[in-house]
Amino acid sequence: MDVVSETRTQGPWTIVALEGELDLHTSPEVRDHVLGLIRDGADRVALEMSKVTFMDSSTLGALITCMKRAKERGGTVVLVGVEGSPLKVLNLTGLDRVFEVLASTEDLPDDR
């Protein structure tokens, strides 16, 4: 099953909706998709994760790779709607302080 379910734009943001379980097997799909978007010019990427039910440290690595690439190009990657076990992983690893975590896509700032 694909874990990238939808990609859409909202103002300056490219929103990537994810779903299902993210691990060593599935997180490369997310990384490659987001890196492709950044390569194609997306500088603000929001990962909508309210339907992600599981996330491991492989995924954290993939997210960090995406964030680094976005920063190199003056952009950013934010996480939206992280709940449950995935939020616990972010908290335990301290990455909740690295990534901006928003409750909803409505919270994405629309200024450039």
Added chain:
Amino acid sequence: MSLDADETDEPSASIRIPPSSAYLATVRAFVGAIGRHCACSEEAVEDLRLATTEACAQAIEDGVATDGIDVRAWVLGDRLRMEVEPAGAIGSRSTDRDSDAPPDVRRALITALDPEATFADAGGHLVVRLSVPADGR
């Protein structure tokens, strides 16, 4: 089905997966079913699913599980114990490695989830042992 055992018994339940990340979801389904059968709390089940996934992913990345990865379960008193052990000869670096996981994060995460987790070297194989409260505790 009774899973009660003592530490010298054969595992109450076990599964061997091929050393491929494609089977990590199978391990999570196995661990989740065992945890719920043992009346572990949902939080404990989620912690166990995550810790077991990390241990299996480490074995896959290390390329030390040429014959597969064994995941075994025992119920010991009021604890559910899980063990993850790579099987087979020490192989070459796995080709099923497409991970950005920073070094040592897996072990740190396992320890954060289960401070009593142990990591033992068994002939070059890293054996990870985990446990969570059973019977809803």
